[in-house]
Amino acid sequence: MIVKRIAALFVSSTLLLGLSAVSPSSTDAAAVSYKNCTELNKAYQGGAAKDAKVKNKGGKTKYKPYISAALYNANSTLDRDKDGIACER
Template sequence: MNLKKIFPIVLSLGLLTSISFGTVDSANAAVKTYKNCTELNKAYKGGVARASNVKNKGGKTYYKPYVSKALYDANKKMDRDKDLIACER
């Protein structure tokens, strides 16, 4: 076997494996459940939206919400008006 042919294949597999495992760990680590809207708004001023296409049912908001399905799902209890945006301001 030729080392020049094997080395790029092994290197590619190593990079793909490390990238896929790294993104799974960082996604799970980023999800945090907050105690109340005051705490959540310290980190995310506009609240957290489940998707980028959701519309606010309430009044005028001053900040754009952060979009994250996982973060919204973890803090779903704080979406009182059920418009898929938790703690909007």
């Protein structure tokens, strides 16, 4: 009986600690400013889009862009054609 209570307490406390350790917006926390498109494309092959609604103005692309407003804003100077996708390829 006591072992069951201890086990239940251990499981519930582990779950509470595990849930509190998860960050709610881990994608926006990684908004790094890259010095050029080569560096950005090493981390994100398709570039960075400010949202899912943007359309590519350039030619045909090989990869889908990573969608993150914070990442795009940190690297908006790398968006040469001003279509909302930085360093698309």
